[in-house]
Amino acid sequence: MFQSICEAIGKKIINGCAAAGRMSMLFMETIKRLKDADMKEVFRQMALLGADSLPIVLMTILCTGMVFSVQTAKEFVRFGAASSVGGIVAIAMARELVPVLTGVVVAGRIGAAIAAEIGTMKVTEQVDALRVMAANPVSFLVVPRFIAIVLMMPVLVVFANLIGNIGGWVVAHYYAGIGTFTYENSIKVLAETYDMVGGMIKSSVFGAIIAIVGCYKGLNAPNGAEGVGLATTASVVLSIILIFITNYFLSILLYV
Amino acid sequence: MYEKEPVIKIRKLKIAFGSKVVLDEIDLDLYPGETLAVIGPSGTGKSTVLKVMTGLLAPTSGSVVIQGREVSGFGEAEWDELRKFMGVVFQYSALFDFLTVGENVAFGLRRHFNLSEEEIQAKVTDLLQMVGLPDTAKMMPSELSGGMKKRVGLARALAMQPQIVFYDEPTAGLDPVMTMTISRLIRKTQQQLGVASLLVTHDMESAFLAADRIAMLYNGRIVQVGTVPEIKNSTNPVVRAFISGQELKKEDLNGKQ
Ligand SMILES: Nc1ncnc2c1ncn2[C@@H]1O[C@H](COP(=O)(O)OP(=O)(O)OP(=O)(O)O)[C@@H](O)[C@H]1O
Numbered sequence: 001m002f003q004s005i006c007e008a009i010g011k012k013i014i015n016g017c018a019a020a021g022r023m024s025m026l027f028m029e030t031i032k033r034l035k036d037a038d039m040k041e042v043f044r045q046m047a048l049l050g051a052d053s054l055p056i057v058l059m060t061i062l063c064t065g066m067v068f069s070v071q072t073a074k075e076f077v078r079f080g081a082a083s084s085v086g087g088i089v090a091i092a093m094a095r096e097l098v099p100v101l102t103g104v105v106v107a108g109r110i111g112a113a114i115a116a117e118i119g120t121m122k123v124t125e126q127v128d129a130l131r132v133m134a135a136n137p138v139s140f141l142v143v144p145r146f147i148a149i150v151l152m153m154p155v156l157v158v159f160a161n162l163i164g165n166i167g168g169w170v171v172a173h174y175y176a177g178i179g180t181f182t183y184e185n186s187i188k189v190l191a192e193t194y195d196m197v198g199g200m201i202k203s204s205v206f207g208a209i210i211a212i213v214g215c216y217k218g219l220n221a222p223n224g225a226e227g228v229g230l231a232t233t234a235s236v237v238l239s240i241i242l243i244f245i246t247n248y249f250l251s252i253l254l255y256v
Numbered sequence: 257m258y259e260k261e262p263v264i265k266i267r268k269l270k271i272a273f274g275s276k277v278v279l280d281e282i283d284l285d286l287y288p289g290e291t292l293a294v295i296g297p298s299g300t301g302k303s304t305v306l307k308v309m310t311g312l313l314a315p316t317s318g319s320v321v322i323q324g325r326e327v328s329g330f331g332e333a334e335w336d337e338l339r340k341f342m343g344v345v346f347q348y349s350a351l352f353d354f355l356t357v358g359e360n361v362a363f364g365l366r367r368h369f370n371l372s373e374e375e376i377q378a379k380v381t382d383l384l385q386m387v388g389l390p391d392t393a394k395m396m397p398s399e400l401s402g403g404m405k406k407r408v409g410l411a412r413a414l415a416m417q418p419q420i421v422f423y424d425e426p427t428a429g430l431d432p433v434m435t436m437t438i439s440r441l442i443r444k445t446q447q448q449l450g451v452a453s454l455l456v457t458h459d460m461e462s463a464f465l466a467a468d469r470i471a472m473l474y475n476g477r478i479v480q481v482g483t484v485p486e487i488k489n490s491t492n493p494v495v496r497a498f499i500s501g502q503e504l505k506k507e508d509l510n511g512k513q
């Protein structure tokens with residue numbers, strides 16, 4: 001009994017390491033083949049990605065900005081720090097909340113779609129068909145999606161910051177009675193452009209994670225229709241975990 | 257045609273998935289200009305043979321020589337060179353579902369030939385005509401029936417004028433008339449273009465009509481290879497049972513090994 005548990009755990013760890021290795025190899029291969037990118041396909045993917053994820057990202061960040069403001073504004077006003085609310089909300093959003101939440105939302109929306117799409121191609125032998133027609137699946141499928149997400153994430157982040165701060169202001173103004181000028185000024189004084197640039201850099205890294213994990217899970221989907229489902233869920237779970245872990249290190253690297 | 261060096265020469269090829277041995281040290285030759293049919297019951301590894309020959313699956317052990325070069329250690333880039341001269345018809349068509357039927361057929365042409373748009377369109381129209389599907393170029397694969405997809409797959413494989421063509425069950429799921437049409441098309445392609453073809457099938461009629469030689473695969477081994485008349489008049493109990501559609505009995509198998 002004990003032995004079989006150890007065995008199971010050991011197997012999981014070994015498989016995990018092997019998968020990590022293969023994923024790194026896919027990443028290297030993708031970087032090596034970036035020059036093969038078909039720009040038309042990249043733009044098509046960017047358009048799809050933007051249209052698919054922008055509404056949910058905006059919705060998520062608007063609500064986050066609003067609750068964050070609800071929680072801070074009242075307390076800060078009580079301590080006589082009303083003039084800091086705008087800046088605090090803006091910094092927290094720009095550095096952490098927007099990039100991480102955008103990453104999570106895009107992992108759920110786009111990462112899952114990528115894993116499902118490529119997984120379907122794998123199990124219906126379309127990936128094999130690409131290979132025998134001398135079209136490299138990494139160049140053809142992974143590279144355009146990778147570039148599209150890595151470029152599109154910072155764009156999403158800019159819009160998300162905008163809407164998040166609007167949400168924060170609305171709540172601070174109408175719920176905690178903080179003046180518009182005070183709020184705006186507080187952002188100007190406390191927050192720096194670098195706060196948002198850091199967030200944009202983070203989001204690109206998260207985009208790379210989402211693309212590689214989604215493509216990897218899709219390309220390695222187990223055969224059969226249920227294989228696609230498994231690949232999809234696995235890709236979302238793994239991307240989100242990796243985003244949280246990477247975020248910690250990026251925060252230290254970028255802001256400490 | 258059998259005096260020449262084979263285009264594909266397989267020796268002691270073994271394929272295992274984990275502990276499951278699918279192909280157990282088989283030898284097989286495909287000669288220039290011939291059509292070799294590989295027959296055998298479902299799940300014996302016919303598609304696996306085809307995947308090894310097209311570089312989709314690496315052999316567990318053994319040697320595969322294609323056009324004089326040992327390919328078992330080839331990387332994807334080296335395979336891509338060879339694959340430019342190969343056409344593959346997949347068992348479940350494997351049409352690209354994000355492209356129209358016409359673009360599926362044009363896929364290889366666009367990538368590997370320097371043709372004008374009109375030339376490509378003309379070729380696509382010809383190829384679709386040839387497989388009996390005119391006027392489908394603008395449709396999406398999801399709008400086609402299984403048999404229609406198969407024929408588009410055939411058109412796509414032949415578009416690049418390959419020197420070696422692999423057909424994985426090209427007639428499964430087609431009506432009898434279409435089966436004969438496709439079998440004749442395979443024969444005609446071979447005669448007109450002089451290509452070497454590997455035809456995986458369990459449709460005996462189509463194998464007899466289209467093939468020069470037939471290899472019977474059973475339980476991971478090649479039970480018999482021979483010309484069509486040799487196979488038709490085979491004394492091997494496994495081959496006889498398979499051709500006549502009887503279930504293979506245990507006693508038959510004991511005589512084999
Ligand atoms: N990727 C794989 N992993 C594990 N086993 C596999 C894999 N691919 C094929 N097999 C096994 O190999 C055996 C041969 O498969 P293959 O597809 O070559 O059969 P086939 O002769 O083409 O059958 P059919 O006539 O049904 O198409 C099967 O038993 C299958 O379970």
Ligand SMILES: [Mg+2]
Binds near residue numbers: 303
């Ligand atoms: Mg098969």
